[in-house]
Amino acid sequence: MSTGFELFTDRNVVAMRVNGELKDLAATTTDTDTVEPVTIDSPDGLNILRHSAAHVMAQAVQSINPEAKLGIGPPVTDGFYYDFDVAEPFQPEDLKAIEKAMDRIIRQGQRFQRRVVTDAEARAELADEPYKLELIGLKGAGDSHSDDNESVEVGGAELTIYDNVDGKTGEVYWKDLCRGPHLPNTRMIGNGWSLVRNAAAYWRGSEKNKQLQRIYGTAWPTKDELREYQERQAEAAKRDHRKLGKELDLFSFPEEIGSGLSVWHPRGGIVRGEIEQHARKRHQEGGYTYVYTPHITKADLFITSNHLVTYKEGMFPPIRMDEEVDDEGNVTKQGVDYYLKPMNCPMHILIYKERGRSYRDLPMRLAENGTVYRNELSGALHGLTRVRGFTQDDSHLFVTPEQLEDEVAKVLDFVISMLRDFGLEDFELELSLKDDEKDKWIGSDEFWEYSTNALRHVAQRTGLKLTEVPGEAAFYGPKIDLKTKDAIGRTWQLSTVQVDVNLPERFELEFTDKDGTKQRPIMIHRALFGSIERFFAILLEHYAGQFPVWLSPVQVVGIPVAEAYEDYLGDVIRQLRDAGVRAELDASSERMQKKIRTHTTMKVPFQLIAGEEDAKNGSVSFRFRDGTQENGVPIPDAIARITTAIADHAQV
RNA sequence: GCCGCCCUAGCUCAGUCGGUAGAGCAUCUCACUCGUAAUGAGAAGGUCAAGAGUUCGAUUCUCUUGGGCGGCUCCA
Numbered sequence: 001m002s003t004g005f006e007l008f009t010d011r012n013v014v015a016m017r018v019n020g021e022l023k024d025l026a027a028t029t030t031d032t033d034t035v036e037p038v039t040i041d042s043p044d045g046l047n048i049l050r051h052s053a054a055h056v057m058a059q060a061v062q063s064i065n066p067e068a069k070l071g072i073g074p075p076v077t078d079g080f081y082y083d084f085d086v087a088e089p090f091q092p093e094d095l096k097a098i099e100k101a102m103d104r105i106i107r108q109g110q111r112f113q114r115r116v117v118t119d120a121e122a123r124a125e126l127a128d129e130p131y132k133l134e135l136i137g138l139k140g141a142g143d144s145h146s147d148d149n150e151s152v153e154v155g156g157a158e159l160t161i162y163d164n165v166d167g168k169t170g171e172v173y174w175k176d177l178c179r180g181p182h183l184p185n186t187r188m189i190g191n192g193w194s195l196v197r198n199a200a201a202y203w204r205g206s207e208k209n210k211q212l213q214r215i216y217g218t219a220w221p222t223k224d225e226l227r228e229y230q231e232r233q234a235e236a237a238k239r240d241h242r243k244l245g246k247e248l249d250l251f252s253f254p255e256e257i258g259s260g261l262s263v264w265h266p267r268g269g270i271v272r273g274e275i276e277q278h279a280r281k282r283h284q285e286g287g288y289t290y291v292y293t294p295h296i297t298k299a300d301l302f303i304t305s306n307h308l309v310t311y312k313e314g315m316f317p318p319i320r321m322d323e324e325v326d327d328e329g330n331v332t333k334q335g336v337d338y339y340l341k342p343m344n345c346p347m348h349i350l351i352y353k354e355r356g357r358s359y360r361d362l363p364m365r366l367a368e369n370g371t372v373y374r375n376e377l378s379g380a381l382h383g384l385t386r387v388r389g390f391t392q393d394d395s396h397l398f399v400t401p402e403q404l405e406d407e408v409a410k411v412l413d414f415v416i417s418m419l420r421d422f423g424l425e426d427f428e429l430e431l432s433l434k435d436d437e438k439d440k441w442i443g444s445d446e447f448w449e450y451s452t453n454a455l456r457h458v459a460q461r462t463g464l465k466l467t468e469v470p471g472e473a474a475f476y477g478p479k480i481d482l483k484t485k486d487a488i489g490r491t492w493q494l495s496t497v498q499v500d501v502n503l504p505e506r507f508e509l510e511f512t513d514k515d516g517t518k519q520r521p522i523m524i525h526r527a528l529f530g531s532i533e534r535f536f537a538i539l540l541e542h543y544a545g546q547f548p549v550w551l552s553p554v555q556v557v558g559i560p561v562a563e564a565y566e567d568y569l570g571d572v573i574r575q576l577r578d579a580g581v582r583a584e585l586d587a588s589s590e591r592m593q594k595k596i597r598t599h600t601t602m603k604v605p606f607q608l609i610a611g612e613e614d615a616k617n618g619s620v621s622f623r624f625r626d627g628t629q630e631n632g633v634p635i636p637d638a639i640a641r642i643t644t645a646i647a648d649h650a651q652v
Numbered sequence: 653g654c655c656g657c658c659c660u661a662g663c664u665c666a667g668u669c670g671g672u673a674g675a676g677c678a679u680c681u682c683a684c685u686c687g688u689a690a691u692g693a694g695a696a697g698g699u700c701a702a703g704a705g706u707u708c709g710a711u712u713c714u715c716u717u718g719g720g721c722g723g724c725u726c727c728a
Binding site: 089090091092197198199200201202205206207211212213214216242246247253255258259314372374376377378379380381382385386387390392493494496527529530531533534535559561562563564589590591592593594595596597598599600601607609610611612613614621623627629631 | 653654655656657663684685686687688689690691701718719720721722723724725726727728
């Protein structure tokens with residue numbers, strides 16, 4: 001018998017795994033146990049650090065406000081939070097006071113002491129903590145959601161309370177219902193932590209429940225790592241597409257139009273146009289046909305598709321047409337309701353249905369940049385990534401069951417190679433499956449098995465990292481989602497490929513097979529960028545506004561050293577424009593240094609400068625985004641260099 | 653939608669313990685004609701988000717509405 005303290009003397013060890021289970025170092029082990037150390041910088045160790053910091057924060061809050069009732073306090077990515085039920089929401093000044101109190105607790109070196117309790121004991125000790133009592137009740141009811149945040153409190157096989165006690169006297173300062181494990185001592189939290197913000201959050205994540213006040217913090221093994229984290233946050237803030245969109249004059253959301261509805265300025269329009277043109281060309285090469293469909297439709301269409309049942313809250317309210325009302329307000333002629341479309345699929349289906357289809361018509365690949373409108377909750381809106389009107393690069397493929405696997409494989413290859421064209425490189429896949437829950441899924445077991453296997457084979461063949469997530473499929477079929485990592489390591493979900501037998505069924509789609517029988521096609525829903533607005537925002541952040549040359553709104557700006565060289569440099573700019581380059585001459589009366597500054601902040605990839613020297617030699621001088629320069633480049637070479645960079649989608 | 657915070661010139665922000673406002677940049681004018689990140693001078697620009705209330709008086713206090721930000725929920 002020995003404790004973790006005896007087994008591991010390394011100060012970086014904060015807990016241990018005993019036969020695979022995380023335990024406090026104070027726990028005892030036997031010779032037959034498999035015991036592994038958990039260091040503070042490991043994923044488990046970080047969680048323990050952060051969860052322990054959450055406890056200290058809760059103790060600090062209750063030391064300041066004994067009336068604060070405890071919610072839950074789990075670790076999350078990069079940090080932790082704790083929820084409190086308090087009469088008055090926290091203010092920024094409160095966070096400072098809480099940090100001070102936390103600092104005292106940490107310096108005090110309180111020990112975390114684990115204690116097993118019965119249900120009755122826990123209820124008695126936590127009589128003043130209604131939310132904890134509710135959690136105890138849940139556990140009693142055999143609730144076994146083992147991976148949610150609540151399990152941090154009551155997820156173990158037995159109920160445990162952690163006491164925070166004085167390192168020397170053993171006096172109990174505070175206690176909390178908790179599964180553990182914890183750091184041995186609050187001092188190990190060190191100084192690599194900080195409170196980040198406070199916000200409201202619904203108790204147990206349901207908007208039907210009361211809102212609690214949540215305080216978020218971040219915690220790291222060292223102060224240096226905290227600083228690095230803060231720098232990463234600052235870098236992300238610098239790249240924020242909402243900020244760059246304003247600075248680079250790309251798009252805006254005029255209040256007069258309404259929230260979540262974007263307008264695209266000339267510069268943003270150029271970038272978006274390049275994205276769309278490139279995608280269009282690739283789609284046409286890939287056997288897709290572009291179609292156009294209207295923005296509004298009579299209700300019938302979305303009743304048939306069932307969207308007006310399952311998705312009604314997500315849709316804008318109807319526009320009533322042709323209704324006539326007399327002076328008393330009685331309806332004398334029935335009107336018709338029109339809806340803004342939240343999806344394009346039913347419209348594409350109607351194109352399919354316009355005439356009888358043969359197996360020879362399949363696969364049929366319809367593509368559209370279809371603008372859809374969704375009544376998103378106002379609080380959910382966020383820049384261009386979450387809006388009320390957006391354009392999906394939507395495709396619907398109609399295939400025979402036999403074609404499904406091949407076609408999905410093609411689609412996935414297509415998606416990946418297209419995203420590579422835009423400079424994204426790091427991908428992984430998520431295969432969403434059905435689970436055992438009854439009633440949630442439609443379609444036969446055979447269909448699910450067949451289509452799931454098809455998607456799995458295809459996904460595996462890409463060689464990309466693949467995660468399978470049971471229960472995440474659409475109710476009508478499995479799907480593959482593609483995620484990408486941007487330049488600063490953030491993950492974005494982009495493309496989705498979904499198999500659907502539901503809509504073909506609802507709309508009674510058919511094709512005539514070789515043997516003359518009528519068969520039902522399978523539909524594949526495919527969004528590549530997801531939403532063009534959102535994809536644009538992701539690229540903008542990925543490149544921090546420094547788009548590769550082909551996407552840059554202005555590719556070249558000519559800056560004459562003095563007015564006398566405007567004609568000379570203007571001629572070079574004209575040649576570039578003739579070659580299809582977006583080149584401009586800055587003939588304003590500013591000084592050249594000022595112009596360089598202006599166009600550098602606008603992130604123009606090539607600045608061409610010419611004065612006496614270059615005019616004499618028939619050359620120009622390059623200044624690049626990073627401030628480096630290359631002087632005396634002969635004009636033809638300069639033009640070739642620029643056009644090549646555009647054609648190659650090069651970053652400069 | 654919910655909770656909290658916020659909205660002052662085109663932009664970024666000061667400011668007014670209630671007596672109707674200021675800077676820098678951008679814009680316009682003039683002078684300077686200049687070789688790699690801001691030339692100088694001057695001018696113009698604001699019903700302090702909108703509406704209502706309290707007050708002798710509101711940009712400032714209160715309420716309502718709109719918009720934004722951070723979360724929750726939701727999601728392309």
